[in-house]
Amino acid sequence: MQYLQEGLSAYKAQQYSEALLYFQQALPHIESPTEKERVLMWIACSSLAIGNYDTLLSVCPSLLGSEDIQVRRFARSVLKQYGLIGLPQKSPDISILKSATEQYFEHFWALQRFNFHALFWLVGLGILLFAWCSFGLNRPSPAMPTWNLHNAQQFWWEVLMYLPPGIALLIGVDRCRSAVQSQKMILQNHVVTSNQGKAQAISALFLTVGLFGLLSWWQWPVGCLLGLCLEPWWVCILLGIWAKK
Secondary structure (H helix, E strand, O other), X not given: OHHHHHHHHHHHOOOHHHHHHHHHHHXXXXXXXXXXXXXXXXXXXXXXXXXXXXXXXXXXXXXXXXXXXXXXXXXXXXXXXXXXXXXXXXXOOOOHHHHHHHHHHHOHHHHHHHHHHHHHHHHHHHHHHHHHHHHOOOOOOOOOOOOOOHHHHHHHHHHHHHHHHHHHHHHHHHHHHHHHHHHHHHHOOOOXXXXXXXXXXXXXXXXXXXXXXXXXXXXXXHHHHHHHHHHHHHHHHHHHHHOOO
């Protein structure tokens, strides 16, 4: 990791020759295939900056089969620029369902952190709504004089009474949306988006959503726990089915 950090620092300082050496030294120590592809991309970028086209063109074909969208796009753009895009391209031989499951477990705690943050907001807002409904909405409206504006006053009283629940609902929806958006930011460059296994992924998605609904109807605490655990996995599958390449 020290070589990798040194390489990134040298690259940012536009010392591309030194960065290339650091990245090449870091490569044998990287075990994760995804991280190794990233380092290869940095090697290609450094080679491109210093005009080392032999290294550049030897690295890029191996990146065409990467599961990372950005890495694949970079390799294709370089090979297209040098007229080599006609080389056989290796497509990922991994299904959407398998890729989604792998990414789900690899980023499990990072994804669940956003769920717990949204759950904290929902529980807090639920407690406030319960207190408001118990002590606010059950109280009778103040006596209004019998004059021409009585109906308007009664209307605005009802609006003021139900305004806090509406605001709480909007905040809760926004927190949930923000959690899903943050999860998508983590996963969007890692989940395979090929057509392979799309039918299995859709079937698994509907099956688990149906199971969640059944458990929520039968034992809502168990259903809520299941939904909390499976929600990032559903996001992975949806990204694999509908994300743009």
